Amino acid sequence: MTEALQFFLISWLDLKLLGLVALGTFAGIYVGAIPGLSVTMAVSILISFTFAWDVYPALCLMVGIYMGGVYGGSRTAILLNIPGAPSAIATALDGYPLAQKGQAGEAIGLSTVMSFVGGFIGIGVLAVAAPFVSEFALTFQPRDYMLLAILGILLVGSLSGESLLKGVFAGALGLLIGAVGLDPLTAEERFTFGMVELWGGISFIAVMIGLFGVSEALTQLHYIDKAAVKQTIGRIVPSWRAVGKYLPLSMQTSSIGVIIGALPGTGGDIAALMAYDHAKRITRHPEVPFGEGAQEGLVAPETANNAAVGGAFIPMLTLGIPGDAVTAIIIGAMFIHGLNPGPMLMIEQPQMFWFITGALVLANIFMLIFGLTGIRLFTKIVEMPRAVLIPLILLLSIVGAYAVNNSITDVYWMLLFGAFGYLLKTYGYQVGPVILGVILSRLIDENWRRAIISEQEDLGRLFLSILTSPLSLVLFGAVVFIFISQTPLWTGLRARFGTARARGDGV
Amino acid sequence: MHDPSKKMPGETAFAVVLVGLSGFLLWQAILISGFEALSSPGAFPMAAAFAMLVTSVAILIKTLRLRERMALRFFTDVAPPVILAMFAMMLGYALLLKPLGFLPTSLLFLTVSIFALRRRGLLWSFGVSLASLALVYVIFRLVFTVLMPSGIVPEGEILAWLGDLFSGGDAQ
Numbered sequence: 258m259t260e261a262l263q264f265f266l267i268s269w270l271d272l273k274l275l276g277l278v279a280l281g282t283f284a285g286i287y288v289g290a291i292p293g294l295s296v297t298m299a300v301s302i303l304i305s306f307t308f309a310w311d312v313y314p315a316l317c318l319m320v321g322i323y324m325g326g327v328y329g330g331s332r333t334a335i336l337l338n339i340p341g342a343p344s345a346i347a348t349a350l351d352g353y354p355l356a357q358k359g360q361a362g363e364a365i366g367l368s369t370v371m372s373f374v375g376g377f378i379g380i381g382v383l384a385v386a387a388p389f390v391s392e393f394a395l396t397f398q399p400r401d402y403m404l405l406a407i408l409g410i411l412l413v414g415s416l417s418g419e420s421l422l423k424g425v426f427a428g429a430l431g432l433l434i435g436a437v438g439l440d441p442l443t444a445e446e447r448f449t450f451g452m453v454e455l456w457g458g459i460s461f462i463a464v465m466i467g468l469f470g471v472s473e474a475l476t477q478l479h480y481i482d483k484a485a486v487k488q489t490i491g492r493i494v495p496s497w498r499a500v501g502k503y504l505p506l507s508m509q510t511s512s513i514g515v516i517i518g519a520l521p522g523t524g525g526d527i528a529a530l531m532a533y534d535h536a537k538r539i540t541r542h543p544e545v546p547f548g549e550g551a552q553e554g555l556v557a558p559e560t561a562n563n564a565a566v567g568g569a570f571i572p573m574l575t576l577g578i579p580g581d582a583v584t585a586i587i588i589g590a591m592f593i594h595g596l597n598p599g600p601m602l603m604i605e606q607p608q609m610f611w612f613i614t615g616a617l618v619l620a621n622i623f624m625l626i627f628g629l630t631g632i633r634l635f636t637k638i639v640e641m642p643r644a645v646l647i648p649l650i651l652l653l654s655i656v657g658a659y660a661v662n663n664s665i666t667d668v669y670w671m672l673l674f675g676a677f678g679y680l681l682k683t684y685g686y687q688v689g690p691v692i693l694g695v696i697l698s699r700l701i702d703e704n705w706r707r708a709i710i711s712e713q714e715d716l717g718r719l720f721l722s723i724l725t726s727p728l729s730l731v732l733f734g735a736v737v738f739i740f741i742s743q744t745p746l747w748t749g750l751r752a753r754f755g756t757a758r759a760r761g762d763g764v
Numbered sequence: 765m766h767d768p769s770k771k772m773p774g775e776t777a778f779a780v781v782l783v784g785l786s787g788f789l790l791w792q793a794i795l796i797s798g799f800e801a802l803s804s805p806g807a808f809p810m811a812a813a814f815a816m817l818v819t820s821v822a823i824l825i826k827t828l829r830l831r832e833r834m835a836l837r838f839f840t841d842v843a844p845p846v847i848l849a850m851f852a853m854m855l856g857y858a859l860l861l862k863p864l865g866f867l868p869t870s871l872l873f874l875t876v877s878i879f880a881l882r883r884r885g886l887l888w889s890f891g892v893s894l895a896s897l898a899l900v901y902v903i904f905r906l907v908f909t910v911l912m913p914s915g916i917v918p919e920g921e922i923l924a925w926l927g928d929l930f931s932g933g934d935a936q
Contacts, residue, residue, distance in 0.1 A: 440805035645878055684775050716802065
């Protein structure tokens, strides 16, 4: 226990690490707050610069950016009705009406404190639950890992985009990109086209920066002339009364956040929307109707999306399966640093787990501090003209892609994926599943082969094993359910059920 | 921007390209180890490429069925000159990075792109670029110690000279 505390406090006691968490959180808040710059983009570009570092400083920066970025998106959601990040979509529903009434300062203050509360609960659950989950994960069979990873990709593909078909396509493409190079088991060449340069595979960083940095920056070029909106912000620190009043609600919505965040493939955006829906259902008599500036509608998504951060670290650290695109990137970074997220990480390197938990708590505290101060600097940065911002992002993307291997080939890959990602997005494909696919490719490949070899290459036996093991059966059922839920049969059933429920409500 | 009920310019062509890409990758995946075993190195790539092919064909069929078109044009709304030009600039940057070096290439890239996007005078663009490049250099080159090609600028010598200057000052 004292050992755990010692590891927990590493980032607190080392001035350099403390500074990096602060820097990461600060950068995350501001990047998250600038519309068009997502947390995924910030993490993917900045992470490329940390590969030469030691593990601890690199993790400090990443954890800070993640925590700050999830919160930062709420700022512009409230002020401009433009969610800075997908996890702030629900925040805009009531946050913007509050700002229109001149209560922008109060709304920001309340959302900051509530994000802190949510973040804290999320980390608490992570600290308590992760050791148990990881122990449970030791009983996982290869087939369970394979199913869980497929489930993660399908969830991201089906929930975040316009169609499951496009999500599956994107995920499968990512899996293929991840398979390029020499096969790790037999050293056979896969998709190398006889080129030695491709033996090591396509740089994951190049794919990531291309898809999240370049393609997003190119998309933003459409809005180059859109001027920033100025807002006056008054008092920002919320009253104790307001915080106390919403504490019970925040506990419930935080729990939703942690659970949704912990499911592989679902992150803060879905958690926030579900929490908003929950708040709407349980608040019988809101002072102001939802959608017109109800503070409950602000508290619910903000607690949930930050609670989801802690939740997302649970499958990431215990199973090696990312909860969303950002955690996928962090897993990729951990691989490069020689760490292997999964149940063995908790056993072999428990210090890493407690270190990350400690850094998360620290980032949460910095988020509160930076969130309640520096509002003037904030308005300046958000008003920075895109004509300056976009060339800078593109420059950093190139530098980042180059810096990892000092290779110009990586820059060309990045540009290729940037252009491709731009077209994918333009035509309604999500790029999140691609990166999840790249990260999970090896895990699925290896576990599939282990599973099928242990069943003596017999597909029938593998199915029998899946059907007779409760865990595999649940996972398999979930995968099948995702497909069924996208068919006309299910939508028809749901529509019928929905009208029946609406009628029931009316009575 | 994308509306699934309407067809965007270039959407059909893109869907066709994706089908072609998937088919090509499936063929390449089959070449890895054929159908020898379920646990062969080619099995998983084949499954993934097959999933790509099935979904891309389904997407193509859906796209072809869309009757309504969006009132947009490919070279004004999907790939307008500004995006093509920026992309070309990035390609140029990648080409010049090694021979010219990080500092001159970046300064050129920033100045030209900011000038073209903002249209507020060349001198202003140059000033803003210089200031932002200085910031990028300090953060990434000096603090994060990222190595970039120095090209025609004798960066190492300048840094060493600056270092000497400060250490010399300390000694006195």
